[in-house]
Amino acid sequence: xxxxxxxxxxxxxxxxxxxxxxxxxxxxxxxxxxxxxxxxxxxxxxxxxxxxxxxxxxxxxxxxxxxxxxxxxxxxxxx
Numbered sequence: 215x216x217x218x219x220x221x222x223x224x225x226x227x228x229x230x231x232x233x234x235x236x237x238x239x240x241x242x243x244x245x246x247x248x249x250x251x252x253x254x255x256x257x258x259x260x261x262x263x264x265x266x267x268x269x270x271x272x273x274x275x276x277x278x279x280x281x282x283x284x285x286x287x288x289x290x291x292x293x
Contacts, residue, residue: 240270240277249280250287260293 235241235249243261247254261269261276268282287293 236280238280241280241283242277246278246280246283250283252287252293256293 235245238245241249243254243257246252246257250257257278258276260266261278268279268286270277270279
């Protein structure tokens with residue numbers, strides 16, 4: 215019997231998109247949470263605020279502009 219290698223979850227995520235999170239222009243809420251270590255619910259509530267500088271709507275889907283999100287986090291003491 216041939217043994218097949220089963221990729222771990224992190225390898226699967228990277229091979230599916232082909233772009234590491236730190237190089238993406240936009241992130242999903244889940245990716246932003248993983249990247250920043252901030253909870254999904256907190257990021258979602260930040261995205262709902264009026265004039266949020268890092269939200270990008272693609273239809274009804276909300277994405278996070280990575281660079282603007284990083285800048286926002288750098289400026290904040292408390293989130």
